[in-house]
Amino acid sequence: MVKTQDTTSTVPKKHDLGGFARLRFVRIRLEQLSEISVFGFGLTPSLHRFTAGTPLNQKTPVPPDTNIVEIRNVSKHYADGDVKALDDVSLQIAKGELVSIVGPSGCGKSTLLNMIGILDRPTSGQVYFEGHRVDPSMNLDRLRSEKIGFVFQSFHLVPNLTAIENVQLPMMPGKLPPSARVARAKALLDSVGLSDRLNHRPAQLSNGQRQRVAICRALANAPSLVLADEPTGALDSQGGRAIMDILETVCRDSTATLVVVTHDKALADRSDRQIRLCDGKIVSD
Numbered sequence: 001m002v003k004t005q006d007t008t009s010t011v012p013k014k015h016d017l018g019g020f021a022r023l024r025f026v027r028i029r030l031e032q033l034s035e036i037s038v039f040g041f042g043l044t045p046s047l048h049r050f051t052a053g054t055p056l057n058q059k060t061p062v063p064p065d066t067n068i069v070e071i072r073n074v075s076k077h078y079a080d081g082d083v084k085a086l087d088d089v090s091l092q093i094a095k096g097e098l099v100s101i102v103g104p105s106g107c108g109k110s111t112l113l114n115m116i117g118i119l120d121r122p123t124s125g126q127v128y129f130e131g132h133r134v135d136p137s138m139n140l141d142r143l144r145s146e147k148i149g150f151v152f153q154s155f156h157l158v159p160n161l162t163a164i165e166n167v168q169l170p171m172m173p174g175k176l177p178p179s180a181r182v183a184r185a186k187a188l189l190d191s192v193g194l195s196d197r198l199n200h201r202p203a204q205l206s207n208g209q210r211q212r213v214a215i216c217r218a219l220a221n222a223p224s225l226v227l228a229d230e231p232t233g234a235l236d237s238q239g240g241r242a243i244m245d246i247l248e249t250v251c252r253d254s255t256a257t258l259v260v261v262t263h264d265k266a267l268a269d270r271s272d273r274q275i276r277l278c279d280g281k282i283v284s285d
């Protein structure tokens, strides 16, 4: 087994780092991650052995220039059609993009994110993931678990599990031996500066630390797509910037695509691309 570097004594506390230094710190940790392998399983998403479950279609490899997600003419109606949360929306998201979805409250941002993340089915229209049309006959739980990481405003951590147990939660039993799951969770938490909080429960962590645990959990299976719904909504502006630094860094370094729903203009301005919704329609992209 490759021994991970013991950084316990050198891990800076959350408030010891300025934005740039924190970003650099995370980047260094991720660079270390990319060099680590545990029982032959690479720790970064670029090393596909870890993620390799059943792809959407095993006989058809994903071409490198394929969009990660395409939404075609998707509408979503609630309450017997009274609420048109999405109205004939089409968009493509390329691999590696950092996209923000913005717009006024109730305009359909979370609904769109749910479509992109295959958490909900459109009333009409189609969703394509890595070039393959998503249909209910697929093992969608497995697709989501292996390919997509979710980060939510309210963290959604399991309260009676420790940080390291929460991060291991999505890792498939049988894919990695327990000791490798622990090593991967530890390495991820180390990469976000939480090596001294491995055995703390969510109630014993600050909101920023909880969100860092949630980011590690989202990355547990080395997803190709990370979706974040108001990831900084429960944090102050400094904590929010720190979380966005981490999210951006981990996604760029692992070549994962990041899609963020946010009300925060400063955060949206950091993305490669802003999609603005109004009344369930894209009004600018």
Ligand SMILES: Nc1ncnc2c1ncn2[C@@H]1O[C@H](COP(=O)(O)OP(=O)(O)OP(=O)(O)O)[C@@H](O)[C@H]1O
Binding pocket: 078, 079, 083, 084, 085, 103, 104, 105, 106, 107, 108, 109, 110, 111, 112
């Ligand atoms: N499960 C549901 N049943 C009925 N209506 C819903 C449901 N989920 C969302 N809606 C409605 O769909 C519309 C879009 O909701 P959505 O949560 O996507 O908006 P949003 O832009 O994310 O809002 P916010 O910024 O306030 O979170 C809203 O009018 C909302 O009330």
